[in-house]
Amino acid sequence: MASSRPRGGSFSRNISSAATAQIPGVKLGPNGTSFLSSGIPDLDQILGGGFTLGSLVMVMEDPEAPHHMLLLRNFMSQGLIHKQPLLYASPERDPRGFLGTLPSPMASKEEKSNERPSEQDANLRIAWQYKKYFGEQTEVQRGGKAEYCNDFDLRKPLERHFYSGQRVDCISLRDSPNLVPLLERCSTFSAQISKSDGNITCAGRIAIQSLCSPQCDFSDKDWEMLSFIRSLKGMVRSSGAVAVISFPPSLVSPAFLKRWQHLADTLISVKAIPDEDKELAKLLTGYQDMLGLLSVHKVARINTQVPAILEATTFSMKLRKRRALVLECLNQAPVDGSSGSSYGTSGACSGSSKTGNLDF
């Protein structure tokens, strides 16, 4: 279509970028970076497109609720759908059990069957008559429509065929007294997906759940964990992968917690909200439907010096139709809970003070 047009020197870049866009599930971002979907459409939007390829994402867990698992599950499920190689490590005895809990993409019967034909129609109509004018644009749109990010149905497990034929490494963090085996697995994993000439042919996803949980033997070796994170960061940066590490911040000593946060390219924290917090309920609309709060503390800044300033840093996690995870801006920011620094303490205080009051 557009190939008949002679292309000058300035167009050569477009061609190469189109080539990288062919990698399933990878979207091009600014400054020569690429994005990988987090598996949550809203989170992708908040972060400006998704997790940056080659970045280290850290998720600060809530000690009381497993909300971080929602993020990890959606992240990994999205990877399976894009047929990307995965590596999962957790302190569980049987880490493969995690695969059984992955959510399935939203069934295409309801929404998509309604949308698809009309879109295809539009494409067809354009293809039929106006293709010569709109050729390139429709191409781009179709690339986006190849489901960069799916909506996931949290109630429906992923069908088996998605992960039966694929390379999914699962490691238990309990097996070894130190982090050397895990680091080796990660380095072989990232060596496999990175090409020697620097071009990325496929994207990989690494997820490590509860890195410093007390079940692991190395949980008291602060420096070893820190140097593991640093090595992992270096590895991921040079390959086409995204690593997500979730950890309980209360188990890391304050001085080291800051180091962990500095090492993270993208820093997210999740927080459950107590069931009967009257004050919070008064402050926020839609409090009843909220699952928890998600805060974005840091967004990956690779190849640029400009910091990412988000319009809001705290979002509420909700379930749409009790199935799909959505993130919404808080309709009325809580007075003490909105800023990042006072976030942990204030939430805990208001939570504990209210536990005695039952209000129906």
Added chain:
Amino acid sequence: MDNSRANLLEEAVGINKGGRVVAVEDCVETSGAFVLYHFLKRSLHPDSSDVVIFIAFSHPFSHYERILRKMGCNLTVHRKNHRFVFLDMLTLECPDRNGKERRQDGLLALYGEIEKAVEIYSSLEGSRTITIMIDDVSLIEVAANGSSNHVLDFLHYCYTLKAKYGCSFVTLNHEDIYSSANMLPLILQPEYFADVIIKAEPLATGLASDVHGQLTVLNKGSVCDLGGSSSKVRNFHFRVKENIVDYFYPGTQT
């Protein structure tokens, strides 16, 4: 108008001369890396023949190259012209988990490399300042597996290069890591050696899209200054853009 604004940091830091130690400190909320890039660009100014030895622990070359290119400074060309030496320490692992001796070896080897480079460039004719930049100090500690004494030794060795060859230093460190008492030497000692301390902090009211944070510049002044009141503290806001950073006093931004 714009020119004077861009120079607010320059003004606070003072004129560029050899043998200066600048310590940049930042925190999780506000990155101070842009100050480092500013000094990098300034040292590689086409009019001068200064040399930069950059010791990178946190990012690969491509990251710095892209950022500096947007600021109008081509690191690849400077590298070819022997004005920019890039030491990629991203994967430096000093400890090796075998013994304590190896731990120091990694840093010793690094120091040897720096010294060799400094020797080579200072022996060349022409007056040039060699600037050594470290991004960032806290990661050296991680690479050394937490033995802060080795890191301090390493830094002291580096500072001796100042006396010997008149090298300048720009180091980046994270202040908030060292908030607990037992970790203090690694932030206090570099601060003691520094002539200029630059701290990047978020605003107390949080970050906005037009004010990205504030810089506090403490200029201790140099020994050759006669007046007693040579130490100056300045505080101003900044806004980071791709190619330039705006510095302005609170409330003066249009």
